[in-house]
Amino acid sequence: MAYIELKNVSFSYPEANQPAIHNLSLQVEKGQFIVLFGASGSGKSTLLRLLKKEIMPHGELSGEILLDGVSIENQTVNTGFVFQDPENQVVADNVLHEMVFGLENIGLSTNEMRSRVAEMVHYFDAENLLNRDTHELSGGMKQQINLASVLLMQPDILLLDEPTAQLDPVSAREFLNMLVHLNEEFGMTIILAEHRLEEIFLLADSIVLMDKGEVKVQGETRQVLENLWKNPPFNKYVPSIPSLYLSLGGKEKLPLSVKEGRSWTQTVEIAKKDRTRLTEITEELLNAQNIYFQYQKDDGYILKELNLSIRKGDFYALLGGNGSGKSTLLKLLAGVLKPERGKLIFKGKQLKAWKNKNLAAEIGYLPQNPKLFFIQDTVEKEIQDTTEQWGLKNEHEVAPLLEKLGINHLRHNNPYDLSGGELQKAALACLLLRKPEILLLDEPTKGLDPLSKDNLADILCKLNCEGVSILMSTHDVEFAARYASKCGMMFQGSITSESEPDAFFSGNFFYTTMVQRLFRSRPDEQIVTLEEAVELCRLRR
Amino acid sequence: MKSRFEEFHPLVSFIFFVLALSLFILMIHPVFLLLGLIFILMINITYRSVEQLRQWAAFMIISSLFIFLLNPLFNERGRHVLFMFHQHRITAESLIYGGMSALSLVIIMAMFVSYNKIMTPNKLLYLFSKILPQFAVLLMLTLRFIPLMKRRLDEISSIQLSKGISVLHGALNKRVKTGLLYVQVLLTYSLEEAIQTADSMKARGYGTRVRSSYEYFKFKKRDGLALVYLLLLYLLILWGRFNGFGHLTVYPIMESWQLGTGDIRIMLFYCLFLGFPLLIELGGYIRWHILN
Amino acid sequence: MQAKKIIVTSAALLMVALLLYLSFSLQSQYIWISLAIVVLSMLLLLIRFEKRKAEPRELVLLAVLAAIAAVGRVPFASIPSVQPTTFVIMMSGLVFGAESGFIIGAVAALASNMILGQGPWTPWQMAAWGLVGFSAGLLKNSRLMNWTWGRVVFGIVWGFLFGWIMNIWGYFSFTQGGNLFELKSIFTYFAASALFDAMHAASNVFFLVLFGKAWIKILTRFKRKYGLMEFRELSSLNIKPIHKKY
Incomplete structure (x- = not known):
């Protein structure tokens, strides 16, 4: 039996015409890292909330939700939840108050709280933040504090509802890296809803596309991406490197990262780019x-x-x-x-x-x-x-x-x-x-x-x-x-x-597109966007 | 560096300030008031709140002048008429009384300046969490929301300004209306968003069990000793006050302002009480220099 | 639990006895004693609030309203002596009831004083704004408050009453808790603040006429959305609410 198991779950909000979750079944093993994606309104948030009884939405629920074999109503598994907006989750005026808030709620003693906080602060390297007021922190820092205060409660399962949607790319990457660590080093079961896919697809054990409250596709990343590619409009979810590979009709193992793509681009023929551009000087x-x-x-x-x-x-x-x-x-x-x-x-x-x-x-x-x-x-x-x-x-x-x-x-x-x-x-x-x-x-x-x-x-x-x-x-x-x-x-x-974008991104090293990074090894080529790449590249036969 | 008094348990500092406040109200006598003023100024200097004191200075001077001057105008009681002002008896008693009132007000305000420096929101919140835990959570949430709401209001006013809706232009009634429209946007927006705050509280188990509270401050032996010291002196002063010491009766007959032995004894206690933070710092200073 | 109840009750009785004793023995200080009564009655309301287990949603709602009341004056920085704090608290009391109204007013005053710096006025401000919310809540089902012009009258009354409550501490410090209650001096003192109070009353009226209905509608919508509907009706009858699960 899987650690988290949903059997034919349907859920409708009161006064809604359509169910938010429709006949959904899903299994998650202990220690897995699952990524949920799909358009806004596809039911990702609702699904996550159904897994945490304290914040279960009000409405009509049918089917079965089991955590560690126990139905959700009588749940004892400790689940942590991180929400999308870094700002709204913060309840306290300063960081230490915020961190111990959950611990106070479950009635821990001061000594216990102190040692847990000490450990967490050390892990997050956040000692200097401890006495800061929360409103002085940046969004990325706030979200890390939110994660820390959830982790302090030592959850077995971590649910995250688009936690990086409001963050800039650098803070988002930092945040996601932290999740990977938690998963790999502590075996924490993680279910993450996310839009920012390029970085996260590589890390997940399994990815799940949701559409209109149903699981559309689910499985290992490469399989799912190949499947999506054949089913527009979901091909939009395929990140640019695998997109390029698939557009060019590649048949081998799907490259996901720049590293995996590099060796393959060496074998690609690139046509000369037509550089004449109509630039009209306007007022x-x-x-x-x-x-x-x-x-x-x-x-x-x-x-x-x-x-x-x-x-x-x-x-x-x-x-x-x-x-x-x-x-x-x-x-x-x-x-x-x-x-x-x-x-x-x-x-x-x-x-x-x-x-x-x-x-x-x-x-x-x-x-x-x-x-x-x-x-x-x-x-x-x-x-x-x-x-x-x-x-x-x-x-x-x-x-x-x-x-x-x-x-x-x-x-x-x-x-x-x-x-x-x-x-x-x-x-x-x-x-x-x-x-x-x-x-x-x-x-x-x-x-x-x-x-x-x-x-x-x-x-x-x-x-x-x-x-x-x-x-x-x-x-x-x-x-x-x-x-x-x-x-x-x-x-x-x-x-x-x-x-202009071509020149701009070719000159950058970090701050540039995936495709440009892919073709950096071919210095004479200024290929920046996926569209260009698809147009100019041909697989060598 | 934190001073030693600041490191006492918040209960000690809170009790000190509350009792000191009551002393400034009860001990209305020129000598006591002057001593009180000296102590409060020294406390303000010790805790580096002179700058804040300066910010309040104008307000303090104006309101105490106001009291000092108005009292004789309203009040004709007293035997020693100094002069007549528009058929109004200006008496020595009323001047003295006004002067003492003004002085007491100045001291109280100056005391609040150092109070605000020492009793940080965090300490007050901690005290509340001991007696009124639910109220303390509410207060903490409010303190967390206030800077957030300010920032949102700034954001709202710039967005609305970009739409051509501004509090700075137009007729007064239109500006006032726009101002409240901003607040209304803030209200709707914040109440929508705050549901998530409540969910985040629930997700972290709020209300499921009896809440404990993190001991930010430990009540140590020296805190107990300090409390005993303060309360003992206070009771002695209070006892003296009820026996008529340390107070200058102005009406109906003005006493001599000179101090009797009883008064002097009470005054000593009064100084020991108000000088408590200074003594603590002095002790710390001496110990530091002996140890090094 | 029982023991705690006995302690609380006896402590309260003791306090009352002490106050009575003090007001007899210290007749010249009865003004300070009245301050003590103000503080004590506020404490009683706070204890009442403490005893009721509030849902997170309710706490958050109260905190949002208190924070808005506290920062509401910011957009009016360029317009002297106009502030919507009283209006916000009044509306909150009107929709969420006397107790919530009191808490919102008191917390708004306390929290903003904790940020801006406290002074001898803090308890008075807490009491004054707390009472604005409390009285609005008490009258919420009355015919007066369900009628725009009734609310306007209420706003005018509070414009002046608020000033008077705040004047009391000024007056007390001015006469040093003194034994010189002279009607003339009180009158003059209060007249001096009448201009400010009139402005306060006028801005209350302005807000009530233009925004009163809209705010009641908005707040009522959120009362439903936060699931506080059934709770509120019961609490006015002093029946323990049955908490719904959200």
């Missing part, structure tokens, strides 16, 4: 000259000697580490923050000379967290609000716009009931009604599943073709390489390098 739209900015005096400059120029029709991707100032720069360009020194020029006129309202009409700013965008309680009312506020007469354009974005059926929904991707599109709709010249997008791909990401890319490319300039900040190297017309790297408050 300058937005220009930043020698910008300095700090939030508070003596806090240190977030932006320093920053120069940036956006031309009409650009699709500019701003890359860079956490805290390099990307979000701050976008807020300055949106006119929300004022630079301490330097000039911001929009359409030939200084930004500060623009009236706030006129500026807001021309520049559409989509925040990282679109939930805070909505004042009204339905999408429809928010749109009405916008048309009233701006005195817009284009009500007839609303329906086609929503149709184009694919959210017309969500008009009467509460923004909080939408998924991340839908919410973003709803906010985008409100921005587009104002017909802005330029869109400033703050990490629009954060937390999106691959399908929604593709959908967003389609929309942005269409808008860009219609003449809307786009400046977006992102951590998503693959996305930038594929869609942007220009990439800039931010470091310590200024833009240190800037060029």
